[in-house]
Amino acid sequence: MAVDVQTRALRGRRMSRFFLLGPAFVASIAYVDPGNVAANLTAGSQYGFLLVWVLVVANLMAVIVQYQSAKLGLATGQSLPEFLGKSLKATPRRFYWAQAELVAAATDMAEVIGGAVALNLLFGLPLLAGGFVIGVASMLLLVLQSRRSQRTFENAIIVLLAVIAVGFVTGMMVNLPAPGDVLGGLVPRFDGVDTVLLAASMLGATVMPHAIYLHSALARDRHGYSSSEAVRTRLIRITRWDVIGALVVAGLVNISMLLLAASSLRGVEGTDTIAGAHAAITSALGPVVGVVFGIGLLASGLASTSVGCYAGATIMGGLLNLKIPLLVRRVITLIPALLVLGAGIEPTFALVLSQVLLSFGIPFALIPLIRLTGSREVMGVHVDSLALKIAGTASACLIVGLNIVLITMSLAGKQ
Structure with a gap:
């Protein structure tokens, strides 16, 4: 009987940990949005396996960053935008909000466009009409968060994440790439200014500024703030696994997209657009496989535009108290x-450029986050370890450095 009681207690603790998972999976939707599709398919179809390493590095950085963001919310009871709103004076705060809002707008634009493209591929719906449909559908998802509960919203997003994973991994599984080619893509290198631009786009599509702002609020709103150090420590420990699990899924999806393009689309004419890649x-x-891919893209656009809108509200509320x-x-x-859809701008081009814009917004979210989570005055016993401080700082330096290289090479012209 004692063994049965112990077994039930252990099972109960495991189940309680399971039900505490979820916020990271919502944040991870930002890592598999239509901007990722455009950037990864372009990278694979044009340059083969050359930039696989960019996705691997970006995903490792994403794990670090999202964990720090969630930990900030749990350890302090405040989101990153709220901290910035309280620490900045009125004019700098408004400028800071403007750049963060611009990043959120670029994200949202990419997600709506991606969903519209998916509806066009699946049903032949005109892009502008598809944009309206995605907007209305995302409103219904947001109703779940505002009128039901965050857990209900999380469950809906997790279901869509599963659809996204199936949609984008299936094609790669049908035509598996050669292991040697994949390993060769893990060697860091570029091949001219275009690959640097594309790497910046992939980085901007993977380490998402709005997800950095949002995750601190998601974790805090889901779990609340506890005055008990032991409770906070337990929640932070569980959150670490939440982040690892969610970002592993997102990373595999991203890498699968690039490998699919590199193994099946390399050298095929017209694959520089999502529509061409789908064909x-x-x-x-x-x-x-084409239909499954289209369904994955549709789920990506629908889920990510809902999460992006949620992030924008978090940014505005924290920085402007509005x-x-x-x-x-x-x-x-x-x-x-x-x-954009009504103007007839090529959707894939708009998506890739939006991701480049996002990469320039990352330091504005990442640097304050690293400073806050590395401060014992702010975090108390939950302050970042030395290893985490080094990893976070290295991530920020790499992102900023890549953007500087991008600007320099673009001004100098193609080499």
């Missing part, structure tokens, strides 16, 4: 994407 995938791997209902915000932020 080539359908031709090379069959219509079933709250706009999520549904109203959804309507406002839908306008830029619809303008």
Whole structure:
């Protein structure tokens, strides 16, 4: 009987830990949005396995960054935007909000465009009409968060994440790449300014500024703030596994997209666009794989635009102490994407450029986060370890350095 009691107690603790997971999976949607699809397919179809290493490094940095963000919210009871809102004076705070809002808008635009492209591929729906449909559908998802519970919203997002994973991994499994080619792609190198631009785009699509701002609020809102050090320590420990699990899934999806393009689309004409890549995938791997890919892209656009809108509200609330209902915000932020779709701008080009813009917004979120989580005055006993401080600082330096190289090479012209 004693053994049975101990077994049930152990099982109960495991189940309680399981039900505490979720916030990181919501944040991880930012790492598998349509911008990732555009950047990864472009990288694989144009340069083969050359930039696999960029995704691996970016995903490792994402694990570190998202863990630090979630830990900040749990250890202090405040989100990153709230800390910045309290520490900055009025004018700098408004400028800071403007750049963060611009990043969130670029994210949201990419996600709506990606969803519209998916509807066009699957059902032939015009892009502008598809943008409207994605906007309305994302509103319904946001209703779950605002009128039901965050857990319900998390469950819906996790289901969509599963659909995304199946949609983008299936094609790679049908035509597995050669292991030697994959290993060769792990060697860090570039091949001219275009590959640096693409690497910046991939980095901006993987380490997402709005996800850095959002995760601290997601973890805090889900678990609350406890005055008990022991409770906070337990929640932070569970959150570490939440982040690792979510980002491993997102990383595998991203790498699968690049490997699919490198092994099945390399040298195929027209694969520099999502529509062209979809046509080539359908031709090379069959219509079933093409439809599954389209469904994954649709789920990606729908889930990520909901999370992006949530992030924008978190940024505005923290930096300006101003709250706009999520549904109203959804309507406002839908306008830029619809303008791009209505103007006839090539969707994949718009997606890649939006990801480059995101890469320039990363330091504004990442550097304050590293400073806060590395401060014992802010974090108390939950302050970053020396190893985590070094890893976070190295991530920030790498991102900033890549952007400097990008600007320098672009001004100097192609080499």
